[in-house]
Amino acid sequence: MRSILSVFLILLLSPLAGAQSFETEASHAVIYDVESDTVLWSHNGDEPMPPASMSKLMTILMAFEAIDEGRLSLDDELPVSEEAWRRGGAASGSSTMFLDLNSRARVDDLLRGIIVQSGNDACIVIAEALGGTEENFAAMMTERAR
Incomplete structure (x- = not known):
């Protein structure tokens, strides 16, 4: 009798063990x-979203891949060009790491600046280091994404 009661309880309560619902405040999630x-x-998941943060994630990915391949080191100091300073720095009025014009910044600090401050100037510095120009780096990101 006890085993029949146990089986009955298991069958009765098993629907309660279903998947939990998931909620997020994110505008997009998959x-x-x-x-x-x-x-x-x-x-x-199928709705278009602005690419800005996605391109920053791709920049981070490509920087870490370059580190893994030995083409870049966290300790490397990269030059802050006038282009990076004007288009991504304080003068741009956008999210920035506030890099100084013609200074040098460690890759480690640049990655932190992208991740924590969403620094456009840091992204441009890394793009120029890996691709020569933003345009070349954008093409590299597109190719990598495929």
Whole structure:
């Protein structure tokens, strides 16, 4: 009798063990299972979003790949060009790390500036170091994304 009661309780309560709901305040989110190649959950996953932060994430990825490949080191000091200072620095009025014109910044500090402060100037400095120009680096990011 006890085993029948146990089985009955298991069957009765098993629907309560279902998947929990997931909520986020993010404007866009996707949970993806790589092994099964399946989107498990999506919130506005198919809606277009501004690329600014996505390009910063790609810049970070490409910088870390360059570090892994030995083309860049966290201790390398990169030059802050006038282009980076004007288009991404304080003069631009955008998110910035406030790098000084014609100074040098360590890759480690630049990555922190991108991650913490969303520094456009830091992104441009890394782009120029890896691609020569922003345009070349943008093409490299596009190729890497494919």
